[in-house]
Amino acid sequence: MTRGRIEFPPSFFDPSITLDSGQAFRWRPLDESRNGWIGIVSGNVVKVSEKEARVLSDNSQDTEALQRYFSIDDDIDSIFATFPYDKTLNSSKRGLPGLRLLTQDPWECLISFVCSINCNIPSIRLKIDNLSRRYGKKIETDLDFEAYSFPTAETLAKASKRDLLTCKLGFRWKYVKFIAKRVAKGELDLDKLRNVSYQVSLQELISETSGMTFGVGPKVADCVLLYSLHKTEAFPIDVWILRCLERFYPEETGGSVRSLTPKKYFAISEAMRMKFGRYAGYAQLYLYVKMRHDFHSM
DNA sequence: TCCCAGGTCCTAC
């Protein structure tokens, strides 16, 4: 049987830079060389290198899911050609060859970024792994490797507070359960958001529902829109990006930002959209990853 | 031991 497999063009993809960039949280390097990575795409175990992505777990020939996941049709050079000249951004691009914007499953992405609230990346990973182990299904592979699918909305909607807390979700447990219920009932239809504009899908994600706590603010919503629904206008603003913007884009932030209220968030995000256009999200990705890399190599 | 983390929500002005 031929299993799903795609080849990456030369210098298209750097697994280490992309899969450890804070877009997705379930990829693991196979060894210390960090040349090969293993993760899960559309419920299948996938092994990735600089040259290819290969499904290890089933016998489907479907390569579409892989192509979509790695945003294979996006040409980074053409996208950067749409940007105005920008020294900071150009330097980020030079420093991050092979960084790709992923197009993940929106449901998994939404829960992942709810788990990210007030957490560091190792801690986010832990939560998502715990959820998958506890509520996902084991995926069979030839390898000696334990992989679990991401739990469905129906499953998480039924999960108890106690069990969610054993997954180390902390106060986020109620957000996860609440969102899972909305998705399971069809009140929130993530797939439908693929076909609507950035603004409409943003409103849909952060719309208030009967005064109940929801856990999806502008930042989480923008991450889902950019990293899973491929709304490339989305410009998520977190603490790292905010520091970067204050320093390199003071006109857009209006100087230093004391506290990022929703109103300010939308104003700054919109200003970056005005500056970089319909691919502003790509600018965000490159700036964010560059900030993190520079910080860790200091 | 203490502080912080890819934010969000609640409360008091």
Add this chain to the structure above:
DNA sequence: GTAGGACCTGGG
């Protein structure tokens, strides 16, 4: 509207 604080808890 806006600022300030609480929030679970694992890691550094």
